[in-house]
Amino acid sequence: xxxxxxxxxxxxxxxxxxxxxxxxxxxxxxxxxxxxxxxxxxxxxxxxxxxxxxxxxxxxxxxxxxxxxxxxxxxxxxxxxxxxxxxxxxxxxxxxxxxxxxxxxxxxxxxxxxxxxxxxxxxxxxxxxxxxxxx
Amino acid sequence: xxxxxxxxxxxxxxxxxxxxxxxxxxxxxxxxxxxxxxxxxxxxxxxxxxxxxxxxxxxxxxxxxxxxxxxxxxxxxxxxxxxxxxxxxxxxxxxxxxxxxxxxxxxxxxxxxxxxxxxxxxxxxxxxxxxxxxx
Amino acid sequence: xxxxxxxxxxxxxxxxxxxxxxxxxxxxxxxxxxxxxxxxxxxxxxxxxxxxxxxxxxxxxxxxxxxxxxxxxxxxxxxxxxxxxxxxxxxxxxxxxxxxxxxxxxxxxxxxxxxxxxxxxxxxxxxxxxxxxxx
Amino acid sequence: xxxxxxxxxxxxxxxxxxxxxxxxxxxxxxxxxxxxxxxxxxxxxxxxxxxxxxxxxxxxxxxxxxxxxxxxxxxxxxxxxxxxxxxxxxxxxxxxxxxxxxxxxxxxxxxxxxxxxxxxxxxxxxxxxxxxxxx
Numbered sequence: 001x002x003x004x005x006x007x008x009x010x011x012x013x014x015x016x017x018x019x020x021x022x023x024x025x026x027x028x029x030x031x032x033x034x035x036x037x038x039x040x041x042x043x044x045x046x047x048x049x050x051x052x053x054x055x056x057x058x059x060x061x062x063x064x065x066x067x068x069x070x071x072x073x074x075x076x077x078x079x080x081x082x083x084x085x086x087x088x089x090x091x092x093x094x095x096x097x098x099x100x101x102x103x104x105x106x107x108x109x110x111x112x113x114x115x116x117x118x119x120x121x122x123x124x125x126x127x128x129x130x131x132x133x134x135x
Numbered sequence: 136x137x138x139x140x141x142x143x144x145x146x147x148x149x150x151x152x153x154x155x156x157x158x159x160x161x162x163x164x165x166x167x168x169x170x171x172x173x174x175x176x177x178x179x180x181x182x183x184x185x186x187x188x189x190x191x192x193x194x195x196x197x198x199x200x201x202x203x204x205x206x207x208x209x210x211x212x213x214x215x216x217x218x219x220x221x222x223x224x225x226x227x228x229x230x231x232x233x234x235x236x237x238x239x240x241x242x243x244x245x246x247x248x249x250x251x252x253x254x255x256x257x258x259x260x261x262x263x264x265x266x267x268x269x270x
Numbered sequence: 271x272x273x274x275x276x277x278x279x280x281x282x283x284x285x286x287x288x289x290x291x292x293x294x295x296x297x298x299x300x301x302x303x304x305x306x307x308x309x310x311x312x313x314x315x316x317x318x319x320x321x322x323x324x325x326x327x328x329x330x331x332x333x334x335x336x337x338x339x340x341x342x343x344x345x346x347x348x349x350x351x352x353x354x355x356x357x358x359x360x361x362x363x364x365x366x367x368x369x370x371x372x373x374x375x376x377x378x379x380x381x382x383x384x385x386x387x388x389x390x391x392x393x394x395x396x397x398x399x400x401x402x403x404x405x
Numbered sequence: 406x407x408x409x410x411x412x413x414x415x416x417x418x419x420x421x422x423x424x425x426x427x428x429x430x431x432x433x434x435x436x437x438x439x440x441x442x443x444x445x446x447x448x449x450x451x452x453x454x455x456x457x458x459x460x461x462x463x464x465x466x467x468x469x470x471x472x473x474x475x476x477x478x479x480x481x482x483x484x485x486x487x488x489x490x491x492x493x494x495x496x497x498x499x500x501x502x503x504x505x506x507x508x509x510x511x512x513x514x515x516x517x518x519x520x521x522x523x524x525x526x527x528x529x530x531x532x533x534x535x536x537x538x539x540x
Binding site for chain 3: 146149151152153168171172175176179185186210211
């Protein structure tokens with residue numbers, strides 16, 4: 001297991017009507033969509049090509065997902081998704097997230113996702129080197 | 136072109152918080168999810184195996200989608216999705232839909248989707264016989 | 271704090287195309303939508319009227335949400351959402367969930383949501399009696 | 406009825422996993438979410454304050470929605486949503502949209518939404534002046 005000095009990558013997202021629910025705030029499940037946007041931008045920013053890794057038959061399915069909600073995002077807000085790699089093991093990795101409202105900087109939620117690495121045979125496997133090297 | 140005597144297939148769906156938006160009604164794009172549920176249940180009810188057709192490399196991507204909104208579905212409503220095949224051509228088909236609120240029977244929307252048939256090469260192609268026969 | 275003998279309420283949901291992602295399995299965030307369906311059906315089955323409680327200005331926003339993924343739901347599956355109240359405190363409650371695939375009974379995921387009670391003033395408050403009595 | 410010289414407003418959106426379905430392309434209903442993003446950015450770019458209009462009790466619910474699909478958006482694409490006001494009547498307006506893939510500029514879809522104006526009483530009403538003036 002390697003402890004990784006976290007590099008925080010930021011992504012921005014406008015809140016649309018379709019993200020809200022009848023409480024006039026963003027529906028709780030949608031924050032997990034933004035966590036995924038954070039992962040995507042993390043890979044891109046670090047020079048990784050997740051699509052290529054996937055094309056070789058590897059995948060990083062979510063094993064666990066967690067979110068602690070602190071404040072509500074609202075229609076027209078721009079949210080700032082901050083993503084970092086908190087843990088990198090032989091066959092798994094853990095991303096952590098913090099989502100803030102742009103403007104007032106209020107923290108809306110924090111959370112994490114734990115990912116297993118699955119190989120072409122569909123079984124858990126070591127993370128491929130070309131993925132690890134840019135993480 | 137063959138005109139088909141419509142067989143109407145019904146599907147039911149509970150409206151959850153996640154379907155609503157801050158106007159306290161179902162978000163307009165979500166009705167298209169219910170249209171798709173209607174198609175799925177149509178295939179199943181008619182004895183079709185869409186997954187098998189897809190496994191052979193065929194697909195029925197949506198070429199056009201349309202919805203006219205009449206009244207709003209709300210949280211906890213059960214909606215009734217009524218689906219029928221309105222037109223069956225050599226290489227395309229058109230489904231029509233009507234969604235009603237169960238209970239008071241109010242029509243919430245009507246709409247249609249036009250589907251092209253795409254073959255294993257990714258090109259438009261004739262609808263496969265095993266699909267046509269059960270439609 | 272009261273420990274509650276769990277009553278498990280079941281809800282069923284068909285998996286549509288729109289629930290899947292390009293890994294050909296249900297997208298991870300969508301399981302939280304099904305958790306919410308489970309809560310809704312729990313309230314209904316227990317005789318509760320969540321809409322009435324909400325109309326009086328109370329709400330039960332999600333404070334934390336968690337899901338452990340075990341196996342993948344796929345297109346056309348019917349999933350069985352099993353929901354129970356695991357903990358009931360003065361001003362919060364915790365629901366737990368297990369989602370199984372109908373047919374083979376495979377457990378797809380387990381998870382929980384922790385809810386705070388918020389009153390008409392927007393502040394944390396005791397759960398209203400008319401909500402507690404039917405839980 | 407006034408014919409409006411169209412001003413085209415552009416919005417960008419990254420395609421995430423959660424937008425795709427098992428055909429490995431963006432799910433058809435999600436383009437309507439992007440149409441809504443286009444409307445939101447249209448109002449903002451034109452100096453309008455839709456939230457304020459809504460706070461006064463007016464709303465612009467979607468009466469009809471239509472999309473013609475030309476090509477598929479895929480994971481990691483950035484899509485460019487181009488939005489313009491095609492028609493402005495006393496009590497309704499019609500937005501048109503074109504979504505392109507950034508990079509190769511391929512047109513992915515075109516579509517429109519027709520909106521009625523609803524006043525504080527819930528009835529169709531004239532568009533409020535403060536909305537019309539910035540459109």
